[in-house]
Amino acid sequence: MLAETLALLNAERAARRAAILVTDIAEGHQRLVREAEIAADPLADTLRAHLAAGRSGLAVADGRELFLTVQVPPVRLVVIGAVHISQALAPMAACLDLAVTVIDPRQAFATPERFPGVPLVAEWPEAALAGPVPPLDRYCAVAALTHDPKIDDPALSAALRAGCVYVGALGSRKTHAARVERLAAAGFTPDEIARIQAPIGLDLGAVSPAEIALSILAQIVATLRRDRIKAAP
Structure with a gap:
């Protein structure tokens, strides 16, 4: 060469x-x-x-x-919220060679005991994404799972600004409608907000945390494949 x-x-x-x-x-x-x-x-x-x-x-x-x-750059999965779904999601994502980082300012949740071997950042997303966690980019997937706007919204905003390949958020349609209003008030356009997969995950009829985690990963994989094709039309 x-x-x-x-x-x-x-x-x-x-x-x-x-x-x-x-x-x-x-x-x-x-x-x-x-x-x-x-x-x-x-x-x-x-x-x-x-x-x-x-x-x-x-x-x-x-x-x-x-x-x-x-x-192809290795895809990074940034999970917002050290919740039960995240506990199932992290080892599944590792099997797909996704580099996982979990961010949650609630130190009672973000513990090594609950997430063995998983990089944890016990800080608010604004601080984490501006410091310990490498900058978001197009080859990042972001899953916001806390159901708390104070934690999820800043991460979603950062993901949209960075053009992340996948952006998903947990919550009902009613919850997402309120989220849409907040993001619109923050200056995001309807097209930008529409990039958020909400309710998060493919519709598999998932009920348990592990099933929801599976639906999220399936949606991420589907998005990655489609996005790479669209990137070179």
């Missing part, structure tokens, strides 16, 4: 942006396609499919065999 190509690839990795390295197997020629450039690329459909799957692999174009090395 040329030093220039490696530098470009590393720059995209550092910026947490997706990219695909296209290698002509016969000739060894390589070129880097950034996520924002896929739509205009001759291999757009093929690149889009590999990006959606998040997997590297072989491809054939114009009779030439290519290897597509897909670089």
Whole structure:
């Protein structure tokens, strides 16, 4: 790999942006396609499919065999609220290779005993997202689960401003209607607010905390796949 190509690839990795390295197997020629450039690329459909799957692999174009090395930033899941759903959600998310962080200022809930091996930040979301927790970005999923506007709303606001790939919030439709009013008063547009998945999770008829956690993860995975395809139309 040329030093220039490696530098470009590393720059995209550092910026947490997706990219695909296209290698002509016969000739060894390589070129880097950034996520924002896929739509205009001759291999757009093929690149889009590999990006959606998040997997590297072989491809054939114009009779030439290519290897597509897909670089997708690892998705981070930021959970707001050290609640029962979060206790079930964290180990499930780890099985999907999602890096989980739980934020909750209520220190009685955010304890290592309740969340073994899970990064915990016992601070208000405003402070946590401005300090200990890395900045939110498009490859972050945020699930607000406390049912407390004082805790959930600041996190949802930060997620919307950062353009997070997934934003979900626990609560009934009535609860969400009140949330919509608060966010609108805070200056968010209807389109921005509509990005919040509420009630959170796919409609699986979930009842228990573990079932709700499963529905949330299913919705996150579905959103990730669709979003990667839409990102390169």
